[in-house]
Amino acid sequence: MSQWPDTRLLDLFGIELPILQAPMAGSTGSAMAIAVSNAGGLGSLPCATLSLEQIRAELQAFREASNGPLNVNFFCHQPPEPDPARDAAWKLALKPYYEELGADFEAPTPVSNRAPFDDATCQLLEQFKPAVVSFHFGLPEASLLKRVKATGAKVLSSATTVDEALWLEDHGCDAIIAMGYEAGGHRGMFLSSDLNTQVGTLALVPQIVDAVNVPVIAAGGIGDHRGIVAALALGASAVQLGTAYLFCPEAKVSAAHRQALHSAKESDTAVTNLFTGRPARGIRTRIMRELGPMSDLAPRFPLAGGALMPLRAISEPKGNSDFSNLWSGQALRLGQALPAGELTRTLAENALAQLKR
């Protein structure tokens, strides 16, 4: 018999530990997912920045190394309408940086590469049939969602308000990630765009638990076993940790990002739209300080990142993060540089020990 107080998600996903390693596009891949799933948690494979061939290779790598369940994660935003005037205004705001770094301002702006879930990725899921499929920014259109569910996958998405949780439940989610404002990376918000009304994890989780019938996964600011125990006490059936897994050797973060995670304070993160056009939490860098973390000029998601690419191409090889996104949640001081499997087991053991006290 399980020692955990709530086994709904353990049964739904076929996992031993109520711990999900957050999908983190660009920062984690199959190595992390394999380690977490083999330790008894739910490993995740973020696909938002991967090509179809890369997704296929990562799924195969997972299959070869783990019999455990896998969560495959996609963004499902609407690609933006072209807006050349906004793109030009944004690039103009960055012109002083192009001049400072010697980047070619007249060269065509590169296009940033976050693709939404579509027919081709759905076909891949139909072949691989992962146990869990999760989405960020709502859900894909009904016909695609129907095909995902027909594979037998359990479907998850993030809610940042009770209204979003109710919407996700109505549209067929098997469980809901309650994503508090402390969380690192992009806010999953999709019904509201008002950051001022976003809710912290402690307030959000029990209100979503009360509002929906499906199990709830708490996310945002959970950095160690104390956060896990607290989330379970609030009625969550499991937790999803992102920032905590960025400290693991399996995380694909730059040396500068890793260094910033180790040295930043809890008050060093902010929510910014400068890097992609959508609000996301990261450690403050020079451009966030100088342009303000939120800018009306930033083009719609994911286009804002394009004009920053030439600046990053020059600064990052020098170990400089002035123009880079260093995604992180607020609980970064709790991070421990353990291998992902060991971290998962340690978190679970310590949480169980505290639950039994």
Ligand SMILES: Cc1cc2nc3c(=O)[nH]c(=O)nc-3n(C[C@H](O)[C@H](O)[C@H](O)COP(=O)(O)O)c2cc1C
């Ligand atoms: C580096 C980073 C990248 C992220 N990328 C994704 C992503 O691709 N898909 C997604 O659903 N969530 C993404 N998130 C959000 C996480 O799934 C999760 O909700 C969040 O990390 C939880 O908060 P925490 O960082 O405080 O643990 C990302 C978070 C971080 C820190």
